[in-house]
Amino acid sequence: MPAxxxxxxxxxGWRDDGLAPVRLDRRRIFILPSRSGLLFALTLVVMLxxxxxxxxxxxxxLVFLLAGLGLVGMVHSFRNLYGxxxxxxxxxxxxxxxxxxxxxxxxxxxxASRHGLVFQAEPGRSTTTAVxxxxxxxxxxxxxxxxxxxxxxxxxxLSTRYPLGLFTAWSYLQPGMRCLVYPAPLxxxxxxxxxxxxxxxxxxxxEDFAGFRQRQASDSLRHVAWKxxxxxxxxxxLLVKQFAGxxxxxxxxxxxxxxxxxxxxxxxxxxxxxxxAATAEQQSFSLRLPDRLIADSxxxxxxxxxxxxxxxxxx
Amino acid sequence: MSSTREQxxxxxxxxxxxxxALATTLPHVLQQPWWLSLxxxxxxxxxxxxxxxxxxxxxxxxxxxxxxxxxxSILAEFRSLLGREAGVATLVLFMAMxxxxxxxxxxxxxxxxxxxxxxxxxxxxxxxxxxGLWLLFAMWIVTAAQIRLHAATLSPRExxxxxxxxxxxxxxxMLVLYLLFPRISGPLWGLPEDAFTGQSGLSDSMAxxxxxxxxxxxxxxxxxxxxxxxxxxxxxxxxxxVLESFDGQTxxxxxxxxxxxxxxxxxxxxxxxxxxxxxxxxxxLALDAPVALPAGSSTDGRLTVSxxxxxxxxxxxxxxxxxxxxxxxxxxxxxIDENLRLPSGSNPQTRSLALDWQRQAKQPLDIxxxxxxxxxxxxxxxxxxxxxxxRDSMDDFLFRTRRGFxxxxxxxxxVLMRNAGIPARVVTGYQGGELNPRDGYLVVRQSDAxxxxxxxxxxxGWLRVDPTAAVAPERIERGIVDALPQGExxxxxxxxxxxxxxDLRYRWEALNNAWNQHVLGYDGQRQRDFLARFGFDADWxxxxxxxxxxxxxxxLAVCIWALRQHSRPAPALRLWHRAQxxxxxxxxxxxxxxxxxxxxxxxxxxxxxxxxxxxxHFLLARYAPxxxxxxxxxxxxxxxxxxxxxx
Numbered sequence: 011m012p013a014x015x016x017x018x019x020x021x022x023g024w025r026d027d028g029l030a031p032v033r034l035d036r037r038r039i040f041i042l043p044s045r046s047g048l049l050f051a052l053t054l055v056v057m058l059x060x061x062x063x064x065x066x067x068x069x070x071x072l073v074f075l076l077a078g079l080g081l082v083g084m085v086h087s088f089r090n091l092y093g094x095x096x097x098x099x100x101x102x103x104x105x106x107x108x109x110x111x112x113x114x115x116x117x118x119x120x121x122a123s124r125h126g127l128v129f130q131a132e133p134g135r136s137t138t139t140a141v142x143x144x145x146x147x148x149x150x151x152x153x154x155x156x157x158x159x160x161x162x163x164x165x166x167x168l169s170t171r172y173p174l175g176l177f178t179a180w181s182y183l184q185p186g187m188r189c190l191v192y193p194a195p196l197x198x199x200x201x202x203x204x205x206x207x208x209x210x211x212x213x214x215x216x217e218d219f220a221g222f223r224q225r226q227a228s229d230s231l232r233h234v235a236w237k238x239x240x241x242x243x244x245x246x247x248l249l250v251k252q253f254a255g256x257x258x259x260x261x262x263x264x265x266x267x268x269x270x271x272x273x274x275x276x277x278x279x280x281x282x283x284x285x286x287a288a289t290a291e292q293q294s295f296s297l298r299l300p301d302r303l304i305a306d307s308x309x310x311x312x313x314x315x316x317x318x319x320x321x322x323x324x325x
Numbered sequence: 326m327s328s329t330r331e332q333x334x335x336x337x338x339x340x341x342x343x344x345x346a347l348a349t350t351l352p353h354v355l356q357q358p359w360w361l362s363l364x365x366x367x368x369x370x371x372x373x374x375x376x377x378x379x380x381x382x383x384x385x386x387x388x389x390x391x392x393x394x395x396x397x398s399i400l401a402e403f404r405s406l407l408g409r410e411a412g413v414a415t416l417v418l419f420m421a422m423x424x425x426x427x428x429x430x431x432x433x434x435x436x437x438x439x440x441x442x443x444x445x446x447x448x449x450x451x452x453x454x455x456x457g458l459w460l461l462f463a464m465w466i467v468t469a470a471q472i473r474l475h476a477a478t479l480s481p482r483e484x485x486x487x488x489x490x491x492x493x494x495x496x497x498x499m500l501v502l503y504l505l506f507p508r509i510s511g512p513l514w515g516l517p518e519d520a521f522t523g524q525s526g527l528s529d530s531m532a533x534x535x536x537x538x539x540x541x542x543x544x545x546x547x548x549x550x551x552x553x554x555x556x557x558x559x560x561x562x563x564x565x566x567v568l569e570s571f572d573g574q575t576x577x578x579x580x581x582x583x584x585x586x587x588x589x590x591x592x593x594x595x596x597x598x599x600x601x602x603x604x605x606x607x608x609x610l611a612l613d614a615p616v617a618l619p620a621g622s623s624t625d626g627r628l629t630v631s632x633x634x635x636x637x638x639x640x641x642x643x644x645x646x647x648x649x650x651x652x653x654x655x656x657x658x659x660x661i662d663e664n665l666r667l668p669s670g671s672n673p674q675t676r677s678l679a680l681d682w683q684r685q686a687k688q689p690l691d692i693x694x695x696x697x698x699x700x701x702x703x704x705x706x707x708x709x710x711x712x713x714x715x716r717d718s719m720d721d722f723l724f725r726t727r728r729g730f731x732x733x734x735x736x737x738x739x740v741l742m743r744n745a746g747i748p749a750r751v752v753t754g755y756q757g758g759e760l761n762p763r764d765g766y767l768v769v770r771q772s773d774a775x776x777x778x779x780x781x782x783x784x785x786g787w788l789r790v791d792p793t794a795a796v797a798p799e800r801i802e803r804g805i806v807d808a809l810p811q812g813e814x815x816x817x818x819x820x821x822x823x824x825x826x827x828d829l830r831y832r833w834e835a836l837n838n839a840w841n842q843h844v845l846g847y848d849g850q851r852q853r854d855f856l857a858r859f860g861f862d863a864d865w866x867x868x869x870x871x872x873x874x875x876x877x878x879x880x881l882a883v884c885i886w887a888l889r890q891h892s893r894p895a896p897a898l899r900l901w902h903r904a905q906x907x908x909x910x911x912x913x914x915x916x917x918x919x920x921x922x923x924x925x926x927x928x929x930x931x932x933x934x935x936x937x938x939x940x941x942h943f944l945l946a947r948y949a950p951x952x953x954x955x956x957x958x959x960x961x962x963x964x965x966x967x968x969x970x971x972x
Contacts, residue, residue, distance in 0.1 A: 053441060065638045068844075175430075
């Protein structure tokens with residue numbers, strides 16, 4: 011409903027905050043009595059009537075003190091948000107169906123701590139936190155990621171009822187953050203004709219030992235040839251065993267290799283499973299999509315590049 | 326947002342609510358039926374035990390059973406759920422039961438609100454300073470529990486501090502509202518019958534022992550402030566109900582309507598103000614003889630000043646007395662007739678003694694003098710513990726026991742006078758009082774309750790005669806403590822004779838009086854006087870405007886205070902942000918300053934060179950704050966940066 015959004019935009023100044031840090035000022039904080047607050051007010055009215063009826067001077071004083079407490083509580087609820095600095099953090103990619111966690115950086119430059127800050131991006135899922143005096147913390151905001159592609163961070167409501175729960179102060183945060191959602195993986199065997207590599211079972215990949223190479227950051231520690239590494243000078247990089255299978259045959263994970271009878275999303279899911287399996291097995295592979303080719307390579311960075319391509323692929 | 330209300334309670338929260346429940350119900354333990362205290366105590370212990378053992382709370386059926394049992398018991402005890410005492414009992418029951426079903430935030434908020442309401446109910450019993458202080462303490466605990474519900478991250482100490490800080494900030498609002506909120510004098514609806522229990526004071530009848538019982542209470546009956554110096558103690562007869570009808574045992578006011586009053590004053594009047602504690606009767610205690618009555622009061626032909634409604638709250642009255650007066654020297658025949666009447670055939674010995682005196686006397690005043698001499702010279706004793714009297718009570722007293730309190734002497738004297746043909750009646754009230762040197766108020770207590778007599782002599786009108794003064798002159802001259810022998814059952818504090826203790830008591834009572842006069846006594850009238858001092862008419866419109874303005878000002882002050890310091894970040898951080906604005910490139914979230922400058926170097930090496938000192942000084946200023954010079958160096962480095970248009 012763009013009309014409604016435009017109206018809200020005009021009325022409340024809801025906006026896409028972009029990536030710059032935001033300081034919560036008067037115009038960004040809203041405050042209204044909570045249900046407990048209304049109940050509290052009702053209680054005070056009844057108490058006042060009782061005090062008048064029974065002519066209780068101290069009863070008047072108590073009611074007035076509590077009324078003052080309510081007003082002070084309102085100011086303090088507001089103050090609990092006022093001046094808070096919020097900057098967007100980052101969000102690690104997730105697979106469709108998982109929960110994305112958007113990180114926000116919350117900075118409190120006041121010499122007093124703030125309590126009971128509730129972040130909520132979607133109904134029923136909130137994060138409550140506190141931030142100490144002159145402290146910066148990261149808050150992860152969970153958002154469910156039902157489908158692949160870019161998942162924008164929905165409007166986050168930052169609310170608080172601290173200290174007395176009589177008022178709810180809140181602010182809308184809308185940093186221009188997005189999270190990459192990979193397709194949900196479906197694990198099927200790697201495409202036919204591809205030799206199995208180390209550790210994965212049937213064929214004799216273990217026998218085709220082809221020598222050592224220097225370990226790269228992306229290599230799992232499980233593949234380090236500890237004995238061979240220990241033989242050499244300690245200053246040299248660790249060595250990793252290489253097996254013949256990987257270098258001989260080229261593994262291509264192609265859109266066309268999936269069953270065309272399946273729907274597009276399932277095919278993408280299967281390809282995602284392949285990429286994950288191949289990456290886990292340290293194989294080098296190339297990825298061929300109808301509109302894109304990612305050249306043969308290996309390692310986790312390559313894997314992520316491929317997953318991103320799958321996530322953003324438009325058939 | 327609504328999900329926070331249904332939130333289950335965390336483990337550390339219930340003890341705070343237990344404390345709140347305890348603080349708000351504990352003082353009621355003394356006032357309510359014992360079984361309710363026991364029931365509440367058991368429920369409380371159960372809730373605390375379940376929490377300690379981390380067990381499930383009881384199910385709905387058990388709670389329903391308990392609720393029904395509790396409510397039926399209250400109904401059986403009070404025959405109602407709505408009266409004052411029954412209402413309080415019901416609230417206490419609810420509070421105890423709620424502790425057993427405290428599952429979510431919403432339940433906890435109910436406990437908090439019930440707690441606040443229970444605080445109010447304590448004032449039904451007392452509004453003195455200790456109650457006020459205890460309730461401040463209890464409110465602090467309840468507020469702390471309320472805060473605990475909304476902030477699990479506070480330490481207990483911080484939590485209590487926060488509650489105290491909020492309460493202190495609420496005080497200005499309380500003052501403003503207390504002064505300016507339009508005061509309506511209640512009641513708004515019919516008060517239940519038990520609204521004013523626990524008041525004490527004179528009753529409208531007198532039997533042997535009734536005043537002696539009253540005297541054993543140390544409560545204050547009223548306080549007096551004289552415009553000028555207080556009159557002598559012997560003159561301080563505070564007149565209450567006049568009792569004219571006697572059935573052989575009990576004295577009662579006459580059913581006859583009083584006639585007119587004629588007072589001939591001689592000498593100056595005494596002007597004074599009394600602050601009367603509520604006693605549930607209509608009479609106001611006034612010094613003999615009351616003249617120029619305050620509005621809304623009247624006398625009944627017997628000089629007893631009465632208000633139109635029973636005195637159910639502390640009242641202030643401005644009164645005048647004529648100490649030298651002639652009262653009704655031409656009393657109506659019906660009155661004279663009634664004041665000669667006695668139950669026929671009663672007290673034969675008394676009657677013959679009176680007739681003897683009447684035969685020997687030349688004039689009525691001789692009989693009065695003779696009777697007083699009789700009390701003075703025969704072996705009469707003044708005591709609070711007189712023996713019981715038989716059917717002919719006056720014969721018993723005058724000829725057998727001869728031990729009595731003021732009501733015995735007054736009654737015996739009046740019976741003697743009536744037998745001797747002199748119209749006489751009993752007057753009850755208070756005699757004397759204690760001048761508090763701390764604030765100049767004269768304090769009259771229930772222990773000053775007294776009964777004396779009045780005789781009517783043709784041409785002289787009604788004359789006050791106090792037979793107690795003949796038996797125990799110290800009673801009138803110095804007060805009851807000196808008049809009674811040691812060991813009589815008086816309130817303990819009255820027997821304290823040590824000087825420093827007495828001074829302490831004076832101070833305490835002066836403080837209480839100030840509290841009563843200025844805090845509790847602040848009513849609609851005082852409110853009007855207060856506003857008039859600033860030149861305002863206290864109509865509701867003025868009050869509403871003044872109230873809103875004052876509240877707005879206080880709120881503004883609290884806002885300024887609460888939101889002050891923090892509109893800007895720490896200085897080093899502020900300069901760091903300014904540096905980024907100046908070059909138009911921003912450090913990404915999570916990017917360290919050193920990584921930022923490396924990134925900068927990749928795109929604009931020249932700028933990075935100039936930005937590098939900013940980074941160095943920023944890191945020093947931010948993370949080695951003991952070095953004060955680095956902040957200045959940072960500021961200088963930022964100022965040397967080139968200005969870029971913000972992209």
